[in-house]
Structures are given as C-alpha cells and as structure tokens.
Amino acid sequence: MGIFERYLSLWVALAIAAGVGLGLVAPSAFELVASLEWARVNLVVAVLIWLMIYPMMLKVEPSCLREVGKKPKGLALTLVVNWLIKPFSMAALGVLFFEHVFADLVPAEDAQQYIAGMILLGVAPCTAMVFVWSHLTNGDANYTLVQVTVNDIILVVAFAPIAGLLLGVTDLQVPWETLLASVLIFVIIPLGAGVLTQRRLMRRGGAEAVETLAGRLKPTSIIGLLLTVVLLFGFQAQTIVAQPGRVVLIAVPLLIQSYGIFAVAYGLALALRLPFEVAAPAAMIGTSNFFELAVAVAISLFGLSSGAALATVVGVLIEVPVMLSLVAFANRTKGRFPAPSSG
Secondary structure, eight states: OOHHHHTHHHHHHHHHHHHHHHHHHOHHHHHHHHHOEETTEEHHHHHHHHHHHHHHHTTOOGGGGGGGGGSHHHHHHHHHIIIIIHHHHHHHHHHHIIIIITTTTSOHHHHHHHHHHHHHHHTOBOSSHHHHHHHHTTOOHHHHHHHHHHHHHHHHHHHHHHHHHHHTOSSOOOOHHHHHHHHIIIIIHHHHHHHHHHHHHHHHHOHHHHHHHHHHHHHHHHHHHHHHHHHHHHHTHHHHHHOHHHHHHHHHHHHHHHHHHHHHHHHHHHHTTOOHHHHHHHHHHHHSBOHHHHHHHHHHHHOTTSHHHHHHHHHHHHHHHHHHHHHHHHHHTGGGSOOSOOO
8 A cells, every 4th residue: 555545534624624724714716616506516526536536437348237147146235225225214204303412402494404315415426536536445336337327327327216205305306417317427527537447558568567657646546536525525615614513413314314324325235245336336326425416406596505414515525535434444354355256
C-alpha cells in the first residue's frame, strides 16, 4: 500500500476539516463551484468522480453485460437488498427516530420532512461512487458494472412508485433529466473512455500495460476522492455550523441504516459463499446512495430550505467517511470469503 492508501482515514479527516474551514472562509468560491451544474449534477464533482472511476473502468469488458445470467447470486443479492429491504428499513428508521426517539427534540412538521428526506435516500441506490468503493476493495470491475447497470434500469422504473408509496405522494415528479444525466456522466462516459484506452493499450502492450496504467493512476483516484470530500463539506459548511444539532440527529438513523444494510448484505454474501470481489461491491451498492437524485427530488418536492433537503444533504456528508470505514472493514475480512468462483 502506498502512502495515500495507508493513511487514507487521516487524509479524509483533514479533507473534511479543510472543506468546512474553506466553506466558512470563502463561501462565494464554493457557491460559484456549486453553480456549475448540468441537470442538477455538479460538473466539478463529476470530473473528480471520473478521476476516481477511470482506473477501474480500464479493467471493464462491456461484453460482461451479456453474461448476467451466469453469476446470478451476487446480482440477486444486490437487487433484494436495494429494492426489497433498503427503502423500507430507511422509512422505518425515520419513523422510529423522528416520531418516537427524537419526538421531544424536533417539531412534528420538521420531523416529517426529515423522514421524507431519508426515504428519498433509501430509494436511490448508488450509481457512481460504488465504482470507487469497488476499486478500493479490488472488486470485480466487470461484475460491478453489471450490478450498477441492472440497478439503474430498475431505478428508472421503480424509483417513483416506491418513493411515492412511502411518502404518501401520488403525483411524485421524478427529475428524469437528473437521473439520465447522472447515468450518462457517471457510467457511460467514463466506461467509454476506459474501454477505448484499454483496447489501445492491449494492442500495444497487452494486459500488463493496462495493469501498469491502472496502478499509476491509483494515487490520482485517491486525490480525486479527497478533493470531492473537500467540495462536499465546503458546499454544506454553513449548514453544518448553523444547525449542528439537527445534523447530528439526522445522522444517527442514517448511520444505523448504513451499517445495518451493509451488515445484512455482507452477511448474506458470506452465507451465499460469494467470492469477495463480488460480495464487497454488492454490499457497497446497497449501503451507498445516489445522493444527486435524492437531493434533486427533495428540493423539487419540498424546496431548497426544507428539512427533507437537509436530510438528503446529511446523507451526502456522512457517506464518504462511512463508506471508507466499510471499505477498511471489508479489506480486513476478505479472508472469510471463498476463492473466486462462479458467484
């Protein structure tokens, strides 16, 4: 492990502190960066995520999408966790904490807003960052692409009905431009770039040349991650300082949800005897969230300054530290999984 990987937790902690500090000192600069959007997807964050994803995309073979049926257990695990467990467990935790545990700490109207924001996070499984978590656990790049692609297809069909059911909203308007733009920006474009580079390298130096370039780019991937953390915390620095108590209250059930969903998915992967490079990304997809979509829907339904929007933002804030802790845990426990096989 290089210096970036060995001390990643330290670098992330410093990046969080730097993001909050810079957000307070130079809010106008972060407002300018935040305004650089297309279909509500921040373009600067998109570039940084490309830096993180690109080394993994170098190892992807698109033909793997034709082989979905050959390794059904890992895909089935992802789908069950994301669509039959996660949305409903998130809604249940929201109700438990904001209608009961925290009932005396939060006005009832705000509590319902926070529950709504949590539900939107729960119905939006990760599209982009899961490639990063898979890369950090040496996940199977091809299988991760299959898992993300199938989830995205289901997301297009299932997001509005499930979110509408749990929110009690019959006329939920999904910002399709955000959903489609995110798939294009975070999956299709970096995948295309990676495949083109891979084919060129294969002609010149074979698989060794591909592995060499991917290894050289790994520090770039980590730097992209750290800069993303700085931006995310810088964007929300004012909120963190202005409403620290509310941020903490919202974070509690979100943390329980994140670690709980990971435990369920990872435990089921062990029971199914999936190989680690399939099991780790499967658990990460269920734990991570498509926060761009959740934030966009919260703002469109409830408004920019709503409690629902705040809840989705808190989901953004805790995601990277939580996911990095789970990456570290997964890497420490990979020896419990069987050797690679037809998972």
